[in-house]
Amino acid sequence: MTGKNRSWWGWGNVEDAVADGELSQLIDRVRALFPNADLTEHTAPDIGSFDVPQSRIRPPKPLAELASTASAERMAHSHGQAFRDVVRALLGHLHDIPDVVVRPRTEDDVVAVLDWCSDAGIAVIPFGGGTSVVGGVEPRVGDEYTGVVSLDLTALDRVLEVDPVSRAARVQAGVLGPDLEQQLRTHGLTLRFFPQSFEFSTLGGWLATRAGGHYATGPTHIDDLTESMRVVTPAGVIESRRLPASGAGPSPDRMFLGSEGTLGIITQAWMKLQDRPRWRATASVSFADFDRGVEAVRVIAQSALNPSNCRLLDPAEAMINAGTATTVLILGFESAHHPVEPWMAQALEVCLDHGGTLPEPVRYTDSENATARNGAAGAWRSSFLRMPYRRDALAARGMIVETFETACTWDTFPQVRASIEAAAREAMREVGAEGVLTCRFTHVYPDGPAPYFGIYAAGTWGKTVEQWDGIKAAVSEAICASGATITHHHGVGRDHRPWYDRQRPDLFATTLAAGKSALDPAGILNPAILIDPS
Known part of the structure; x- marks a missing residue:
């Protein structure tokens, strides 16, 4: 998209790292606050220096061309972008590494991956842009699975259909923020949803974590901009009806908004748009x-x-x-x-x-x-x-x-x-x-x-x-x-689980577990997210 190189261990692009005058000013400001701090620089190890274990699984032939077991790919998909992720990478302490990275090109590919993994007892971690700051994309799944697949959806990156009359678009979930806005610009429309991670995160990631955008008062969450969704689960495909609003029972979309990949893989959604501001x-x-x-x-x-x-x-x-x-x-x-x-x-x-x-x-x-x-x-x-x-x-x-x-x-x-x-x-x-x-x-x-x-x-x-x-x-x-929420827009992941468990009603947790059992009978989707594996 930009011709720049993504950092494997830290945020964003290598070329955009803090340097020169910006770095000097930053260090000076920190020294003024903490004069006794040891600000010795430590550099990240070369990605090729890690002793990456051999992959335990091999994709079936139809999926082989979509899969990678290269060490660099697996390392880059082993962590999110929280402070603790960055420091562990700097220290070389990344021990949970996916066995295979799979990049589906179509929804049928997603179905095939879930079928394979359900049959083989392989955990599937949806990756998106990999910007989770709560352990949501880490393959910390224990030893009960035969392997771990990191499912990178960024090849599903197109605006498939635009309805200019209703001001809405059907969009694939793997599209990154800038690519989405560029495709909508030709229609004079915009989603106008700019989280801090906008440049490196995907629509599917926003939906799966109920992300918050740049609007301070409304619409604040991606929920407010969602018209309908299409989700692939191990038990089948669910697609909600495209409507501006409905009072027909509990909303199917609400079940998957914020589900963080543990109930299904969001592949596309109809999103509400607006005219570009003047x-x-x-x-x-x-x-x-x-x-x-x-x-x-x-x-x-x-x-x-x-x-x-x-x-x-x-x-x-x-x-x-x-x-x-x-x-x-x-x-x-x-x-x-x-x-x-x-x-x-x-x-x-x-x-x-x-x-x-x-x-x-x-x-x-x-x-x-x-x-x-x-x-x-x-x-x-x-x-x-x-x-x-x-x-x-x-x-x-x-x-x-x-x-x-x-x-x-x-x-x-x-x-x-x-x-x-x-x-x-x-x-x-x-x-x-x-x-x-x-x-x-x-x-x-x-x-x-x-x-x-x-x-x-x-x-x-x-x-x-x-x-x-x-x-x-x-x-x-x-x-x-104090009665506040453990997260407003960062998601639960694995890091917030202890406090999320205390915030949600116990009977709701039981209901959620029942839903997961119906949608994901083998329990392969992002284990330990929101609820424990059965």
Whole structure:
């Protein structure tokens, strides 16, 4: 797609890694926060240096040309993109490796793979873009399977049909974000769904994890943009009827949205589109007090103004990623059909009523291809897209840099935040990592925010995975105990299972297990995701 080389161990493209002036500024900023940190650089081992075990399985002849047992392919498909994945790769500690990588070209190929694996007792891990940060694509399946197949769907990458009247498209699930938008552009339409992983993640991955997009108020989740889905299961193919809405019983789509590949393989979906936006407005509002900013955001979220961007950064988050030591609200509106000045004016009036100030003028654009992303808002967006690369650079220097997110109601947010802050501070003290906790809102609803927390801590090289695991367990306990959700949009995977099990009703877990038994009788699909194998 870009002619660049994907990193086998870290985020994104090798050519886009942090370097030169950006790296110097990053190191200087970290040294200012943690003057005693050991920032010695550690490089990833060559992918060819690993002692990769011989594949235990061999695909049948009809699938052989779609399969690869090359060590480099298997290593690249052995992990996701969480902090712990990156550090384990840097240390050479990747021990769960798929036996075969299979890239189906058609839905019939997917059916054939599931038939083969069901008969042979082979676990199947849907891979997509491989950007999971919760262990969702790791082949940690135990010894009860004869082998593991990593099912890479990125060859199923086409927009198959466009309905311009209803503004919808039938899209194969393996398409990467940029390729999807490029194919829709010729029709003057857009899905307008841009998670941070947009460049490297797939539509199927978004659907399987109930991903969150860039819209801060609505539509926030991929659920909101899904018209119908087609899913291949070991027991057969399920396709829901394409409708704008329906009250005919429980939704079939809801069963597979968020199922993370344990119930079936999503192969295509009808997605709701929109016209490409023309009018945009962006403002950066400063607050002297984070709590005043929270109250302003709550009022905006309940005002029906529906800003496309409404991201509140606490002073620590703003300083680390936007260079300003104050609470900042990045506020944005966009439309394909009308200017947005009145909506921005009303939202700013709310901000000013809550003590907000406007350090720079609002930026407006009136062009499909132009942006309004200069100033502090532009700095934040640039930093947002570069965060995973900067995370890798710091992880290679012994820093613990990771995020976790949740959602809660407005009335409980102060207590949720206080509980998480206390747990994070105590956990960092216990694991011996000096650090800071940051907070921002990524999405906001009339009844509550989705707080997104960041940990920046000086770790001990060789122990940072264990240190992070201790911190993660502590903050997850605080999230669960305070009644918030263990994840707003990152998925459950294998890493969130202990807290997901406590969040969901027990009878629902039994129902889910019954559904899996019907759809996947041999229990081969992404074992241990959401429920234990029977």
